[in-house]
Each structure stands twice: as C-alpha cells, then as structure tokens.
Amino acid sequence: MTRRDEIIKQAGLLFSLKGYSAVSMRDIAKAVDIKAASLYNHLPSKQAILEAIVLNLANTFVNHIHDVNQNPSFSTRQKLSEIIQQHIDLSLQQPESVAVLNTEWIHLNGEALDKFKAKRFTYEQELREIIKNGIQEQSITKRDPEVILFSILSTLRTLNLWVAKRKHLTVEDLKADLETILLYGIIRQNKS
Amino acid sequence: MTRRDEIIKQAGLLFSLKGYSAVSMRDIAKAVDIKAASLYNHLPSKQAILEAIVLNLANTFVNHIHDVNQNPSFSTRQKLSEIIQQHIDLSLQQPESVAVLNTEWIHLNGEALDKFKAKRFTYEQELREIIKNGIQEQSITKRDPEVILFSILSTLRTLNLWVAKRKHLTVEDLKADLETILLYGIIRQNKS
DNA sequence: GTCTATACGGCGATAGAC
DNA sequence: GTCTATCGCCGTATAGAC
Known part of the structure; x- marks a missing residue:
C-alpha cells in the first residue's frame, strides 16, 4: 500500500x-x-481524496451490475441475487467507503460531481432494466417499477450501517435471510 | 410562525x-x-438549531410508533401498515427535517446526542417488538428479526430521497405499492 | 518526502450602539 | 431586534529549508 x-x-x-x-x-x-x-x-487537495474514494467505489458497483445484467445465463432472480451479494460483500469489506459513497458525494464539485451523478444514474438504469424485464416476463409482481427499484436499493445502500453488527449470523445466513425478505417479503401466507 | x-x-x-x-x-x-x-x-448557538430539528422529529416518530404498538385493536399487519404510512407522510411533508434527522445527527454533542440515541433506540425497540410478536404468532416469516427490522427500516428511513419524484403516483397508490413490496416481496409466485 | 512558517479567509460567537 | 465591529481560532493551501 x-x-x-x-x-x-x-x-x-x-x-x-x-x-x-x-x-x-x-x-x-x-x-x-x-x-x-x-x-x-x-x-493535490482535500477534494481529490474524496473524489478518489467516491469514484473508485462507484466504478466497482457499476462495472459489476453491468456484467451481471449482460450475462445471458442469469435469470432475473439470479441477477437480483448477484446484486444483493455484491452489496453485502462491499458493505462488509469496505464499510467506510460505502458510507462515504452514500452520504459524502454531495461535497464533490464540478467535473467529479457530474461523473458521480452519471455513474449513479447508470447503476439505477441497469437495475431498473432488470426490474422492468422481470415484470414483463411475469417473474416480478406488477407494481410500480420506481417503487420496487428504490425500495430495494434503499435497503442495499444502507447495509453498511448495520451488517457489521450481525455477529450472530454467518454471511451466508445473512444473505439468505436478506434475499428472502427482499424478494418474498415478510408476511407469512397461510393459504390453505 | x-x-x-x-x-x-x-x-x-x-x-x-x-x-x-x-x-x-x-x-x-x-x-x-x-x-x-x-x-x-x-x-443560543448553531448546535441549538440542529437539536431543535432532530429531537423534535425524533419525538414525533417515537410517540407515533408507541401509540401504534400500544393499541390493542391493531394486528401486526395493521401496525406495520400504520408505521409505513407515517414514514411516507413525514417524508412528503417535511423531507428536509427527515434528511437532517437521518444524516446530520452525528454533529450533535453531549446531552443532545445522548437524547437522540436513546430515542432512536426506543424506536427500534418498538419495531423490534412488533416483528418478534409477529414471528411468534406466525404472521411474520421466521427469519432473523434484526435483518427484518433493518431491511424495512432502511427503506422507510430513506423515503425522503425519492418519494418527492413519484409524480406519476398518488399517495394512496404509493402507499399500496410500498406496503405490498415490503410485506409481500416482489417475486411473483406461480404456484400451480 | 517531511518539516516549519505563514498567508489569507471564513468560522462561531460576543459587545455594545441604535 | 437588528446592526457594525471585532475577537480568537481554525480552515486549506503554498513557499522554501533540509
């Protein structure tokens, strides 16, 4: 280093x-x-430090979701699973960087701010596409895609605030539970 | 005013x-x-302004969830519905205060910081209790309560960042979709 | 590559006139 | 209740010795 x-x-x-x-x-x-x-x-400056942290991690996220979305062997369900896994991994491995990416990007200026916003938009577009495809092929419920998008993304983006405390769960169990909760909800259906 | x-x-x-x-x-x-x-x-100070914003809204949230949780006529499902509604309403009515509550409380000092942390803990305790009761009475899926708690709370706490953009949806439709997504998930089950 | 010294401006807050 | 003037401190950043 x-x-x-x-x-x-x-x-x-x-x-x-x-x-x-x-x-x-x-x-x-x-x-x-x-x-x-x-x-x-x-x-060269304090700004440059922030730029390095934010843009570096933003690239990691965008590159990953792009690869996932492009992979023709993944179903919608598998794509979502990969994305959830990526958020859990990065939130555990570099929680500080994730925190900075989430909340300190506002303090970027000029070109760096534009770059960040473009990356963030691209990420949301990729996920939006996955969701819309899922709705079309009837693997995802027919609800407003924007509500689905931000509902899931909100949880994934703030994992860094609480996953570290999950000492009683293995990463695998955490992933399994989170995936179930996000994809299948929390209400236990008691259909006959 | x-x-x-x-x-x-x-x-x-x-x-x-x-x-x-x-x-x-x-x-x-x-x-x-x-x-x-x-x-x-x-x-008296810049700090006092932050305290007023954060503690005032924190009280609103805590008082509401306490009332909801205490009401014996509400089922688990209804309690969760009320809580979702409250978050949507406040995120629409005072998005700036919600933003400050979510992200600027770190800059509180001394007694005010302690008060805030206590309020936040109380809020999470109330919701935790609702979830644990739900699991016990088998209306909520048997998954880790902490994962359920923070998964839902993450989405509710960051509503302020995107609900204002939901121009194409009425508040009622938004509430219905969000409730469905949070409680029943997004995967369309095609059981025979 | 790290140091000391320093420039220059903005910070929160106070004093006291009106 | 608002103003002007000001205090003492800390902010980012640069210059130049070693």
Missing part, C-alpha cells in the same frame, strides 16, 4: 465517522502521523 | 442540502435576510 493509499484509507475512515466537511487536513495528517503540509506531496 | 421557527426551517433546508458542517451561521442569516449576529437573539 503506497503512502497515497494509506492517506486515502485513513481519510475515508474519518469522513465516514464525522462527515467530509467536519474533517480537516490536519485531522487526516494526524491519522497518518505526518504534518498537514506533507499531505500535499501525495495529493 | 415565529422568527425562531423561520430560522430553524431555513436552517433545516440548508442542512439537508449541504450538511450541517458546510452551512455557516452567515448562510443561515442570509436565508432569513438578517445579519449573522442577529440570529443569536433567537437562538
């Missing part, structure tokens, strides 16, 4: 804990045990 | 757009068309 990577990692942790604006370059410097001025030998 | 209320309202809007730390007292003053120093005739 290069010095630059170390700085970005520590900054991400601080951003996720206190928010971008509340973290100073002096805070970040202290976390990697150098002086604030020295940070500028590795990065 | 008193001057104090006006200040809090405008501050809430700014906090929801840029985040607490990125909004200055000068920004808030400009929004209500006075000078920053004049704000202190109505409020």
Whole structure:
C-alpha cells in the first residue's frame, strides 16, 4: 500500500465517522502521523481524496451490475441475487467507503460531481432494466417499477450501517435471510 | 410562525442540502435576510438549531410508533401498515427535517446526542417488538428479526430521497405499492 | 518526502450602539 | 431586534529549508 493509499484509507475512515466537511487536513495528517503540509506531496487537495474514494467505489458497483445484467445465463432472480451479494460483500469489506459513497458525494464539485451523478444514474438504469424485464416476463409482481427499484436499493445502500453488527449470523445466513425478505417479503401466507 | 421557527426551517433546508458542517451561521442569516449576529437573539448557538430539528422529529416518530404498538385493536399487519404510512407522510411533508434527522445527527454533542440515541433506540425497540410478536404468532416469516427490522427500516428511513419524484403516483397508490413490496416481496409466485 | 512558517479567509460567537 | 465591529481560532493551501 503506497503512502497515497494509506492517506486515502485513513481519510475515508474519518469522513465516514464525522462527515467530509467536519474533517480537516490536519485531522487526516494526524491519522497518518505526518504534518498537514506533507499531505500535499501525495495529493493535490482535500477534494481529490474524496473524489478518489467516491469514484473508485462507484466504478466497482457499476462495472459489476453491468456484467451481471449482460450475462445471458442469469435469470432475473439470479441477477437480483448477484446484486444483493455484491452489496453485502462491499458493505462488509469496505464499510467506510460505502458510507462515504452514500452520504459524502454531495461535497464533490464540478467535473467529479457530474461523473458521480452519471455513474449513479447508470447503476439505477441497469437495475431498473432488470426490474422492468422481470415484470414483463411475469417473474416480478406488477407494481410500480420506481417503487420496487428504490425500495430495494434503499435497503442495499444502507447495509453498511448495520451488517457489521450481525455477529450472530454467518454471511451466508445473512444473505439468505436478506434475499428472502427482499424478494418474498415478510408476511407469512397461510393459504390453505 | 415565529422568527425562531423561520430560522430553524431555513436552517433545516440548508442542512439537508449541504450538511450541517458546510452551512455557516452567515448562510443561515442570509436565508432569513438578517445579519449573522442577529440570529443569536433567537437562538443560543448553531448546535441549538440542529437539536431543535432532530429531537423534535425524533419525538414525533417515537410517540407515533408507541401509540401504534400500544393499541390493542391493531394486528401486526395493521401496525406495520400504520408505521409505513407515517414514514411516507413525514417524508412528503417535511423531507428536509427527515434528511437532517437521518444524516446530520452525528454533529450533535453531549446531552443532545445522548437524547437522540436513546430515542432512536426506543424506536427500534418498538419495531423490534412488533416483528418478534409477529414471528411468534406466525404472521411474520421466521427469519432473523434484526435483518427484518433493518431491511424495512432502511427503506422507510430513506423515503425522503425519492418519494418527492413519484409524480406519476398518488399517495394512496404509493402507499399500496410500498406496503405490498415490503410485506409481500416482489417475486411473483406461480404456484400451480 | 517531511518539516516549519505563514498567508489569507471564513468560522462561531460576543459587545455594545441604535 | 437588528446592526457594525471585532475577537480568537481554525480552515486549506503554498513557499522554501533540509
């Protein structure tokens, strides 16, 4: 891990804990045990740190959903399963980056902000397409696609806030339960 | 609406757009068309504004779920329905306050932070109880209660980010679709 | 590549005139 | 109740020695 990577990692942790604006370059410097001025030998600005974190992870998400959606051997059901798995994995492996992606992107400016918004839109488009296809082929219930899209996405995007606490469950059990809940709901049908 | 209320309202809007730390007292003053120093005739500090927004709305949520949970004429299913309705209503009526409650509470300090955390815990406890009762009486599927709790809560808590865009749906249709999706899932069962 | 020193502006908050 | 003026501090970032 290069010095630059170390700085970005520590900054991400601080951003996720206190928010971008509340973290100073002096805070970040202290976390990697150098002086604030020295940070500028590795990065041009505080903004650049945020951009690296947000755009990097946004790319990971977009690339993955694109691959999943393009794979002709996956059913709608399998595509959704893959997407859920990806969110769980990343929320467990890099919860700080996920937190920053979710809530600190507002502090991006100019070109980086545009890039982020484009990525986010692309991601939502891919998932929207999967859902609409599912409705058409009657594997998904005929409800408003936007409500389905954001209902699921809301849960997946905020996994980072609580999955770490799930100590009593294995990752496999967590995945199984979450998938069941998201796809089949929570009400136990007692049809005769 | 008193001057104090006006200040809090405008501050809430700014906090929801840029985040607490990125909004200055000068920004808030400009929004209500006075000078920053004049704000202190109505409020003791910037912190106090955040406290007013967060604790007020947290109380609204907690009081409501407590009433719902205590009402003996409600089934588990009806309780969940009431809670979903409450989240939709508040997300539509005061989306800025909901946004601040969701994401800016980290910037509370001392006693106010403790109060908020206690309220949030109480809210989650009430919902947890409803879910556990539902599982026991077999109206809710036997899955991990924590996964059910946070899966639903994640969607409800982030309604404010997208419900305003749902121009093509009436509130009633939105509620019906969201309830179906959360409670019965999205997969269309084709049992024979 | 890290340091010290520093520039320059904005921050929350207060004092006191009107 | 709003204003002007101001305090002391901290923000990002740069210059230049080592």
